[in-house]
Amino acid sequence: MSDLPVRPASPGRFISFEGIDGAGKSSHIEATADWLRSRGHEVLLTREPGGTPLAEQLRTLLLQSPMDALSETLLVFAARRDHLQARIEPALARGAWVLSDRFTDATFAYQGAGRGFDLAVLQQLETWVQQGRQPDLTVWFDLPPAVAAERRAAVRTPDRFEQQDLAFFQRVRDGYAARCAADAGRFVRIDSHQPKEAVWADLRQALEQRAW
Ligand SMILES: Nc1ncnc2c1ncn2[C@@H]1O[C@H](COP(=O)(O)OP(=O)(O)OP(=O)(O)O)[C@@H](O)[C@H]1O
Ligand SMILES: [Mg+2]
Known part of the structure; x- marks a missing residue:
């Protein structure tokens, strides 16, 4: 008997959808889910902050209650911790594809670039909370x-x-550009300033290019 964990036949994948409010994330995450399901994959559609009962409660607080940038950042990462442990990691372990409407790049863009929160602290929280998961x-x-x-x-x-x-x-947008430049292999930048059909065509091409 081996003690190795059982690996799913086809590994799960984790895709995050990012951009400023109104950029087109929600419009295209559903289309991506349909496209993946038509290829036989199990898909988990989720969002941040949120994705679990606790994290959704934290989301409500974040969206409605004014607070300082540190409180905001700590709540965002607390929600992310719960989301990863209770939902994302189990789904990936069973071979599902996880599509998340926002993830940590949004924290760097909104709390970091947008609100001026210390990026070095964000990096530490990212390391603690994600344990290498990206x-x-x-x-x-x-x-x-x-x-x-x-x-x-x-x-x-x-x-x-x-x-x-x-x-x-504009600062949030620049924050996304900086994250993209720092980790170009993980990112695909989609020009959203075009009709929906063209945005979707670019996204589908990017997915197909990865031969998934
Ligand atoms: N390419 C496009 N051209 C014109 N309108 C678009 C395009 N993509 C999305 N929209 C419209 O713009 C609005 C915002 O899009 P959507 O809700 O997908 O953005 P979002 O990134 O999810 O925003 P949020 O972060 O606020 O949830 C919607 O009404 C949507 O129908
Ligand atoms: Mg949306």
């Missing part, structure tokens, strides 16, 4: 903040983050 692929939907604001305004009233001004979203 998405296999991160899809970054890149859209000029002014265009994203127009798209958001057309559909809903803003939450606490969405009420920020364009300069804030």
Whole structure:
């Protein structure tokens, strides 16, 4: 008898979807899930902050209650810890594909670049909480903040983050660009300033290129 863990026949994959509010994440995560399911994969659709009962409660606090950047960051990582342990890791272990609407790059972009929180502290929290786990692929939907604001305004009233001004979203966008440059092999940048069909075509091509 071997003590080695049983490995699933086909390994699970972890894909995160990133970009500023209104960039097109939600519009394309569902299409990606359908595409993967049509290829026979089990798909877990999830989001951050959130994905578990505890993390969803923390999400509600984060979106509604004003707090300082350190409190915000600690709550985000507490939610992430629960999400990883209770949902993401078990799904990957059984061979599912995990699609998450935001993950740690959003923390670097929003709390780091957007709010000016110390990036070195974020890196430490990332190491502690993730224990080496990173998405296999991160899809970054890149859209000029002014265009994203127009798209958001057309559909809903803003939450606490969405009420920020364009300069804030420009910093967040630059934060994503920095994360992308620092880990180019993990990222694919999708130009979201084009019709939905063209955005989806670019994304599908990026997925197919990985021969998954
Ligand atoms: N390529 C596109 N062209 C025009 N409108 C788009 C495009 N992609 C998405 N939209 C529209 O823009 C709005 C925002 O898109 P979506 O909700 O997918 O963004 P999101 O990145 O999930 O935003 P959030 O972070 O706020 O959840 C939606 O009304 C969506 O229908
Ligand atoms: Mg969304």
